[in-house]
Amino acid sequence: MQTVHQPTIAMVTGATGAIGQAIARQLAEKGLHVTLIARNEAKARQTADRIIHQTGNPHVRVELVDLSRQAEILALARRWEGPLHVLVNNAATAPRTRQETPEGIEMQFAVNVLSYLGMTLAFAGILKQSAPARVVNVASYWAGDLDLSDLEFKRRPYRNGTAYRQSKQANRMLTVALAERFQNDGITVNACHPGDVNSTLSNSLGFGGSQSPDEGARTPVWLATGPIGGQVTGKYFEHLRQTPCRFATDREAIEALYQVCLGYLTI
Numbered sequence: 001m002q003t004v005h006q007p008t009i010a011m012v013t014g015a016t017g018a019i020g021q022a023i024a025r026q027l028a029e030k031g032l033h034v035t036l037i038a039r040n041e042a043k044a045r046q047t048a049d050r051i052i053h054q055t056g057n058p059h060v061r062v063e064l065v066d067l068s069r070q071a072e073i074l075a076l077a078r079r080w081e082g083p084l085h086v087l088v089n090n091a092a093t094a095p096r097t098r099q100e101t102p103e104g105i106e107m108q109f110a111v112n113v114l115s116y117l118g119m120t121l122a123f124a125g126i127l128k129q130s131a132p133a134r135v136v137n138v139a140s141y142w143a144g145d146l147d148l149s150d151l152e153f154k155r156r157p158y159r160n161g162t163a164y165r166q167s168k169q170a171n172r173m174l175t176v177a178l179a180e181r182f183q184n185d186g187i188t189v190n191a192c193h194p195g196d197v198n199s200t201l202s203n204s205l206g207f208g209g210s211q212s213p214d215e216g217a218r219t220p221v222w223l224a225t226g227p228i229g230g231q232v233t234g235k236y237f238e239h240l241r242q243t244p245c246r247f248a249t250d251r252e253a254i255e256a257l258y259q260v261c262l263g264y265l266t267i
């Protein structure tokens with residue numbers, strides 16, 4: 001009989017946001033131990049308390065990390081104790097004007113792209129030791145306009161929608177690159193579109209959102225805990241369905257993006 005491994009320890013980035021909070025709560029409802037990754041301490045503690053109260057699961061805790069700073073990601077991985085079975089990369093930002101991190105990297109590229117890659121690589125050893133393990137990258141169907149020669153909008157005029165679409169294309173391409181690298185390590189890596197949800201992020205991009213945060217969390221949580229997310233790797237999902245990804249076929253472009261992104265990491 002085939003053993004079914006149920007993930008038990010999970011981490012969610014952007015866990016104070018609309019979709020991240022719903023992902024964390026749904027994981028806690030399923031009995032997982034959940035670490036909320038957040039940068040705002042008061043908001044993070046309130047979110048954890050609310051999830052504990054709503055679910056009755058006391059195993060919800062907070063780690064404070066500014067994901068735009070690679071040193072903070074590395075410090076988190078270094079202080080992490082014990083296994084990790086599920087990493088949900090979900091944090092994102094879309095400032096209306098071009099901003100840079102203290103390390104001088106364009107903000108959307110740093111948070112939306114490099115933090116996904118940095119978290120995954122910083123925790124790769126722990127995920128391998130904890131295998132079977134899963135990485136779920138919350139991406140979007142609204143993706144495109146990636147320019148490998150101008151990832152930071154130094155040449156192109158900065159528009160937050162264009163920078164955001166580029167970052168979500170990168171999430172989907174890097175999912176393929178990471179899945180290949182981890183295919184013999186018992187770690188699956190998949191990407192998904194969560195849903196259209198009213199949030200700080202969607203508002204800053206000029207959208208509202210017709211779905212609830214809980215609906216938005218369904219596909220990421222299904223990938224994090226259901227059988228498909230443990231069996232399939234390197235794929236893209238929308239609405240609980242594997243969906244063809246137009247960015248997953250150009251292996252040369254995927255590898256080139258992966259190498260350029262690696263060059264930014266100090267992890």
Ligand SMILES: NC(=O)c1ccc[n+]([C@@H]2O[C@H](COP(=O)([O-])OP(=O)(O)OC[C@H]3O[C@@H](n4cnc5c(N)ncnc54)[C@H](OP(=O)(O)O)[C@@H]3O)[C@@H](O)[C@H]2O)c1
Nearest residue numbers: 014016017018019066067068091092140196197199200201
């Ligand atoms: N909403 C939609 O319709 C939609 C559609 C497609 C895809 N998505 C994807 O879904 C994911 C979640 O989006 P959302 O709509 O839930 O956005 P949101 O409510 O604005 O949440 C974004 C989260 O990211 C966190 N964050 C931003 N910068 C950070 C940093 N430097 N360090 C640490 N945390 C940081 C925010 O923290 P603070 O609370 O401290 O600001 C917040 O918790 C994103 O990956 C997005 O691309 C959303």
